[in-house]
Amino acid sequence: MQEAYVAQSLKEKHRQEREMLILEKAEEVFLEKGYYDTSMEEIAARVGIAKGTIYLHFARKDDLVVAIIQRDLEIFLNTIDAQIALVPTAREKLEVFIRAIYSGLFSKHTYLLSNMYNAIDIKRMIEEKQGCLRGLWEGLSSRVTYLLDEGKEWGEFDKQISTITMLRAFFALFTPRSYIHIYKQENPEEIVTSLIHIYFRGIAAPSPC
Amino acid sequence: MQEAYVAQSLKEKHRQEREMLILEKAEEVFLEKGYYDTSMEEIAARVGIAKGTIYLHFARKDDLVVAIIQRDLEIFLNTIDAQIALVPTAREKLEVFIRAIYSGLFSKHTYLLSNMYNAIDIKRMIEEKQGCLRGLWEGLSSRVTYLLDEGKEWGEFDKQISTITMLRAFFALFTPRSYIHIYKQENPEEIVTSLIHIYFRGIAAPSPC
């Protein structure tokens, strides 16, 4: 029994590892070539498995995309929460948030995320399957919304500006998009800092004078 | 001879009209269905010509996209210049600029523009052919850059923030993207006004006090 249980667990672990590997490589190719120019064949080749094997994990090509986005969002949310806890003010928390979007591991993930989500073709596709993603998207915006409200409360942000507008400006400014390639040529750190600066000035509470 | 010239000219005119019609309809379908789900067949059908005829004007499907973007940018630039001339300050000019992006005839064009340009698949495609677009893009950003610099000069904008950063924030905030669908459900006018508000506060020159 114990043995069987372990075996099961091992198999399941192997299965999940493989699944992650597929997502990993699929994301890679999607990033390089885009959704339509990526063939299941190529993904399989990159993973080093047969085409059919992918279908054991993901029934359709679009399921792959959804799964990738889902995973990226989950990873992002999990990490961001830990990081946010380490700084005190709403403003600082949002700053951490923004830098997380751009930096480290996430720049790749968020890049795909937003690029694919922005692609009109993909968008339609995702909208159909959005059931499973909606929750995660909301997890994202609710966090930002909460922080913006908190900032207002504490007098950091302007109460005159509606939170929803701030939220929109937030995502508009801090979703890496097509212009990202410009970034690569310069110091991204610096650029992000500048954008953060502008954003917080834009929503700052009016100075007392 | 003269006659022949006129005939030639007429033909040429007809040719250009048809070309415009193709672009018109192609843009329409691309907007509705996305690049990959749009077939040359359907474009031809909407124009009311044969598939092959499109190829007399545009050698490949992607050339169509490039031509559309090119045309949209040209139209946009021409119109924007006229509109900008009507208001005095840099800030007002930029505001006109921004509203032009979102409103009226252009909302459709810029929507396509940015959506397609954001689509990772399309982006690669365009990058290859960007030669012909680079000029127009620069026309766009040079205008904004100029206005930003002018605003700095006149003490409207903060000289501490580099113009390039302001430019980036400008395009980040004012490129309609996937979240546009949210817009449709509310008052877009209002949203744009809010974003403008935030932006100009973000880059405003520090108050004297």
Added chain:
Amino acid sequence: MQEAYVAQSLKEKHRQEREMLILEKAEEVFLEKGYYDTSMEEIAARVGIAKGTIYLHFARKDDLVVAIIQRDLEIFLNTIDAQIALVPTAREKLEVFIRAIYSGLFSKHTYLLSNMYNAIDIKRMIEEKQGCLRGLWEGLSSRVTYLLDEGKEWGEFDKQISTITMLRAFFALFTPRSYIHIYKQENPEEIVTSLIHIYFRGIAAPSPC
């Protein structure tokens, strides 16, 4: 105008010829290999055209089958009517009918017809599309029904046996099926004659004595 009309007509004629050729060859391959083991590729190869060209005429593989059956039935019905007109009695007419099923051109067609119609897989497929075939099937059975009734009237067939039963026995006996391969090894003519003999004795009006 006249010219254009002729051109149109020529093209249409060419189109129909090609369509017939496809049906011809498709039927051939279906007969040889069966529905599932026949690839569009092979049909195309036999016709000497590209795979895609078939799809210009028939949107799906099953449409091909339906079209074949349709054509075969039409040809059969047209020919049978002419032949039936030449003999006087109901019994003779039915005999002509039966021989037509087995002989000459039709043996091939009816063979496919019944074989495919009998195949459980194909049957399901056809049932879905049967709209277009039902009329033809009824054309077939109504003719036989009519002749059987006429034969009863004239005292050739037994009025005690319901026409529907006679009809059923008719199609049971005279639909070439799997055992046809036995036929090939002997004299089919003779066998058909024997079956006809049995059938008509089976449904004959009781002798007066």
Added chain:
Amino acid sequence: MQEAYVAQSLKEKHRQEREMLILEKAEEVFLEKGYYDTSMEEIAARVGIAKGTIYLHFARKDDLVVAIIQRDLEIFLNTIDAQIALVPTAREKLEVFIRAIYSGLFSKHTYLLSNMYNAIDIKRMIEEKQGCLRGLWEGLSSRVTYLLDEGKEWGEFDKQISTITMLRAFFALFTPRSYIHIYKQENPEEIVTSLIHIYFRGIAAPSPC
């Protein structure tokens, strides 16, 4: 040793039971979905075993079909012999035979049998493997042949008609086929009776007058 033998025997028994179960379920699915639309996966699922296990019993998918037909024929022959023994005349025996084909347990089996055997795709498959079936088919026809000859001897059937012809008519009339669905809507019993009536009149010895 003895023990080992018993164990072996038990295992063997278990093995055979499982084999029968596979055949049972496979027949079920084949009947429902047809050969090509039935996957090994589904058969396995219905049996409650793994896909691979089927292959321990049957090397290929088509072997399954052959085995099913084989089993059905064997069952049929065994049962029919017992039933035939209970009635005296050749005609009555044949009638029992015919009703057995249509009724009770066998309707299902013979339905599959004939449907699959009629399916042109399947036919080819079976022809290749017919070695193992030929014997059983002959068991079937030899019984009918024997009864037909006996009937002739006893003056029940017409000696003018060759036995082989009678045999053919027999199988033609009494093999349930595609039109079986008509049967379901009416009283099958009655229809069979009518067909039997026609058949025996068709091959009856001429009345003395």
Added chain:
DNA sequence: CATGAATGAGTTTTCATTCAT
């Protein structure tokens, strides 16, 4: 010039069969 029939490479997806565990 305009047409649209023809092409055929390329894609997703399925599933019988194998074989390491």
Added chain:
DNA sequence: CATGAATGAAAACTCATTCAT
């Protein structure tokens, strides 16, 4: 023995592009 993950061949179908008419 039993399993079921992995394989990869095969097939239907699409559509940008070409080119004879």
